[in-house]
Amino acid sequence: MKEKILKELYDRKGEYVSGEELSGKYGVSRTAIWKHMNNLKKEGYRIETTHKKGYKLIETTDRLIGQSIKVALKTRYIGNKIIDFDTIDSTNSYAKEIAKEVLHGTVIISEEQTGGRGRMGRSWTSPKSEGIWMSIILKPDIPPMEGMKMTQIAAASTCWAIRTVTGLEAYIKWPNDIVIDGKKVCGILTEMAGELNKIDYLIVGIGVNVNIEKFPVEFRDIATSLVIEKGEKVDRRTIVIELLQQFEKLYMDYINCGTLEKSLAIIRNYSAVLGKSIRILKGNQELRAEVIAINEEGLLRVRLEDGKEELLISGEVSIRGSEGYI
Known part of the structure; x- marks a missing residue:
């Protein structure tokens, strides 16, 4: 019920929605509506309550709450379940722990990672509330040798989302990095479990430096963030939503058509290495x-x-x- 009420507030953000209207629509008492509103406020949502007018969503907490992402998603599979954490060692590691029990398309997202990982065992810095640190659990019926194509789909989706939301000129450094002005802003780590001819699950980990304003000296020549490049803070939730929606489009196109044609069109168009x-x-x-x-x-x-x-x-x-x- 709380999720339905939250979606109603998002759909009519900036407008008042009366308790009476919500009560009638969902068949619960106005007291129940009031209790759900109070719970949403405790989670960090700013909801204005006015006598005889009702409830109005003013803004949300900056925290990436799974429920608030899910209600805005226009997807069928990707993000059907979103598990959010305040802190975790690694979203990929946790995803592997639960992958066999959860649905295809489940997303793990955390405000902070204490043990984030990149390709070839490299560490990945994941400061609290300054980036997007998430993993997507996939269970495709494809040959294991095709599994790494998920990295291509993720790279195309992330580059597209950054460009669409921020207007920044993001490019794809094959196979798994997104760069802006020659510096890394995103890394992708795809991990797979299965047998010789069957995939049990795939984990696609995506880390985006969003609102990191300063990097350690040793990383300043190779790393950047969206806030540094744009000169203003970027809404992380909007990036996540655009990324997941684009990922599902490209993923389903690959599954239905058997080719990476649409993902590769983006990768080639925004390649940081082609011809270089x-x-x-x-x-x-x-x-x-x-x-x-x-x-x-x-x-x-x-x-x-x-x-x-x-x-x-x-x-x-x-x-x-x-x-x-x-």
């Missing part, structure tokens, strides 16, 4: 190459200095710009 010289890092080895294409599987085709062409598999390499991060 890069450094390829394979363990202790470093190679220089030119990126000549992103193929239909989302793999990077490069031309090495000796003229040979090669396809890069994302799990085996990292790439950098010819001089700096990108």
